[in-house]
Amino acid sequence: MPPDPIHAAIAHHRQAWDTFQIAPEGEDSVNACCEMQDALDAVLATFCATRAGATALVEHLRWWLAEEAEFAADYQPAYGRAEARIAEIVMLLGSSTSDPGVPDPIYAVLDAANTAEIAHTVACETRDEDDESSMCRCNAAAERAHHAWKALDQTPPATLGGLRALVCHYVRLGESMAESAFLHIARSLEGCDPGLDLRSLGRPA
Structure with missing residues (x-):
């Protein structure tokens, strides 16, 4: 089984967060902040392929929410998305334990639809209508979200x-x-x- 991509996304976000904490003021701090924000968007939009990965993501996001609680308003809407992501995963993990002996494909499809929708939202919020590559990324994210919701509807x-x-x-x-x-x-x-x-x-x- 290939490794769960969420672990790499978590590690990248933690590294970017650590780098920002010690970055000198000025251009280094601005660049580190941008890298940290990109890593946060990525970790919120990365699909969990395993139960262990989902558990790791919940633990990581709870840590991050606690660390940045004082600056929650500055991180919106990402801060609210992190809270919603935790609630969704906890609900899914709790539901799956009620049927421990029976695999259910709906959990993975639900998570894939949610992460695709988050990625689409982020792409739309950050798109530059005068930049063709930016518009292409937004359109591609919309297409992925459409297919993810279609898969959910058919599962x-x-x-x-x-x-x-x-x-x-x-x-x-x-x-x-x-x-x-x-x-x-x-x-x-x-x-x-x-x-x-x-x-x-x-x-x-």
Whole structure:
């Protein structure tokens, strides 16, 4: 199995953060700050391929949030994204433990969709409409996010824990995806319980 990419992203962010702490004031400090911000964006947008990687990311982000709590406003919106990322991963890890003997593909697909969306948001926020390469990066991120959400929509959870994670995910999104979320959950319910025929519910006896 290839190494989980999140570990390299965490190490890069920690190294960039350490470098910024000791950088001399002036140009060195500005450059170190930019490198640190890029590393933060990268760690927030990197997909966790393993449970160990997800756990490591939660620990790292909790450390970073505590270290930078005094400057939370200066780090927005990244600070809020880090808090949301922790909440999402903790929810996914908690759900997966409810079905320890059954692998469920929905966890990886959920995390991939979330990280792709974060990467797309960052690309849009930092794009320069007069820079062709910047616009290409934004468009590419949008395309990756589209495919990630499509994969999520086409992946039914295999366990009740996975179904719970999916429902929590859609609740967090709110009304923006209400129709597609309902259809996905309805299909998933039938998949988790083959005896359930939702189409017959509500019909006259």
